[in-house]
Amino acid sequence: MHYISTRGTAPKLTFEEAMMTGLARDGGLYVPEDIPGLSHAQIAAMAGQSYEDVAYAVMRPFIGDTFTDDEFRGLIDAAYAGFNHAARAPLKQLDSNHFLLELFHGPTLAFKDFAMQLIGQMFQASLTRSGKRITIVGATSGDTGSAAIEAFRGLSNVDVFILFPHGRVSEVQRRQMTTPTEDNVHALALDGDFDDCQAALKDMFNDFDFRDGVNLAGVNSINWGRVLAQVVYFFTSAVAVGAPHRPVSFTVPTGNFGDIFAGYIAKRMGLPIDKLVIATNQNDILHRTLETGAQVKEGVTPSISPSMDIQVSSNFERALFEAYGRDGVTVAEQMDDLKSKGSFTISQGAIDMLRDTFASGRASEEETYHAITSELTRSGELLCPHSAVGVHVADAHQSDVPMITLATAHPAKFPAAVEKATGIHPPLPPHMADLYDRPERVERVPNDLAALQTLIKERIAK
Numbered sequence: 001m002h003y004i005s006t007r008g009t010a011p012k013l014t015f016e017e018a019m020m021t022g023l024a025r026d027g028g029l030y031v032p033e034d035i036p037g038l039s040h041a042q043i044a045a046m047a048g049q050s051y052e053d054v055a056y057a058v059m060r061p062f063i064g065d066t067f068t069d070d071e072f073r074g075l076i077d078a079a080y081a082g083f084n085h086a087a088r089a090p091l092k093q094l095d096s097n098h099f100l101l102e103l104f105h106g107p108t109l110a111f112k113d114f115a116m117q118l119i120g121q122m123f124q125a126s127l128t129r130s131g132k133r134i135t136i137v138g139a140t141s142g143d144t145g146s147a148a149i150e151a152f153r154g155l156s157n158v159d160v161f162i163l164f165p166h167g168r169v170s171e172v173q174r175r176q177m178t179t180p181t182e183d184n185v186h187a188l189a190l191d192g193d194f195d196d197c198q199a200a201l202k203d204m205f206n207d208f209d210f211r212d213g214v215n216l217a218g219v220n221s222i223n224w225g226r227v228l229a230q231v232v233y234f235f236t237s238a239v240a241v242g243a244p245h246r247p248v249s250f251t252v253p254t255g256n257f258g259d260i261f262a263g264y265i266a267k268r269m270g271l272p273i274d275k276l277v278i279a280t281n282q283n284d285i286l287h288r289t290l291e292t293g294a295q296v297k298e299g300v301t302p303s304i305s306p307s308m309d310i311q312v313s314s315n316f317e318r319a320l321f322e323a324y325g326r327d328g329v330t331v332a333e334q335m336d337d338l339k340s341k342g343s344f345t346i347s348q349g350a351i352d353m354l355r356d357t358f359a360s361g362r363a364s365e366e367e368t369y370h371a372i373t374s375e376l377t378r379s380g381e382l383l384c385p386h387s388a389v390g391v392h393v394a395d396a397h398q399s400d401v402p403m404i405t406l407a408t409a410h411p412a413k414f415p416a417a418v419e420k421a422t423g424i425h426p427p428l429p430p431h432m433a434d435l436y437d438r439p440e441r442v443e444r445v446p447n448d449l450a451a452l453q454t455l456i457k458e459r460i461a462k
């Protein structure tokens with residue numbers, strides 16, 4: 001199994017290399033050269049299996065000989081042992097044909113833990129073998145950062161730097177990043193928005209002297225290992241509501257297009273997914289793209305679902321690559337247009353393909369609050385604002401096909417919005433109950449590439 005870049009010119013890599021590399025050297029994203037399929041019988045056999053069993057069956061064909069079978073199975077078991085629910089990703093019923101996939105039972109209460117805990121295990125196994133030391137730099141709209149810190153804190157061969165937009169993450173999110181005490185953890189509050197954080201990170205990867213000098217590794221959602229780990233729960237949940245014997249649809253609260261692209265991979269592997277519905281908040285670039293056929297960047301307006309406050313949706317490039325029949329030259333041109341002109345227009349053939357697979361919708365701030373309030377009445381579920389965006393959009397896409405909406409974070413991560421909608425202050429789970437009492441450690445940094453690079457070099461030299 002080899003991995004190729006969406007921009008067509010970077011070298012082919014193994015799974016291990018693609019995972020450690022993050023961004024390809026031509027600026028593209030790595031995707032598997034072929035997408036392995038699972039048969040009807042293989043998918044049917046997942047009914048009643050443990051999350052870990054399904055995870056192994058889904059991911060094993062993608063990892064080549066990076067790990068032995070036993071080793072890989074051990075890494076999966078270790079990754080999910082710290083989750084607070086035996087099912088790992090339990091399914092709740094909201095209405096007769098609408099289900100909620102709870103992805104917030106990991107250590108930092110958001111779906112990012114599913115991928116990051118596994119990536120942490122895989123990086124550690126790989127670095128132990130090679131004796132290398134790496135520098136992880138991540139950009140976060142809030143949840144990736146805490147999940148990455150949780151996965152890599154205290155590891156002796158890793159320094160982890162997390163860039164988050166100053167003042168634009170929730171207090172729980174910020175404290176999860178700033179209260180870990182390990183020396184290898186560095187939380188950086190950048191003066192800018194999430195797109196600025198992500199742009200700074202991309203610039204660091206494209207500065208090859210810096211990249212090679214610090215052994216830069218990426219764990220953002222462009223990392224193929226993360227997408228892969230997220231494919232698993234599309235299978236476990238679809239099988240629970242009747243796949244592969246009947247089709248299922250999914251609604252996915254979307255920002256960087258990582259989670260929903262994992263759903264696309266599940267579909268390509270043979271899972272009978274009818275529609276993959278993109279749900280955005282008021283920062284609705286992806287919804288507008290699907291409606292108009294053009295991607296046009298606007299400013300980011302902060303919302304109550306901050307993890308989706310984004311205009312440059314990195315993983316959309318992977319979907320575009322598939323929509324253009326894997327034509328890396330065209331993808332590179334479109335991405336250049338986005339960077340230089342702030343927009344690009346998708347060809348008719350490619351937009352037809354995207355509309356065939358994906359549907360979309362958006363929720364305003366008011367609609368998001370309303371979805372939190374009305375879901376509490378309908379089913380008794382307390383939704384986080386991101387999950388509420390999903391439920392709002394899913395309700396508009398109901399059909400006779402079962403709909404599964406992804407609940408991407410625990411309501412206690414966004415208590416202000418939840419309390420405003422319902423009057424209920426969602427309590428933090430016991431393992432985090434003292435979060436507000438722990439001292440914080442954070443550095444405020446300017447949106448300046450050279451200054452950031454100097455700071456990172458200084459910190460890792462210590």
Ligand SMILES: *Cc1c(COP(=O)(O)O)cnc(C)c1O
Pocket residue numbers: 110111112143144221253254255256257258259260307308386408409
């Ligand atoms: C990251 C995140 C999202 C968006 O996921 P993408 O993979 O970036 O599309 C949605 N909700 C929450 C709570 C998140 O943390």
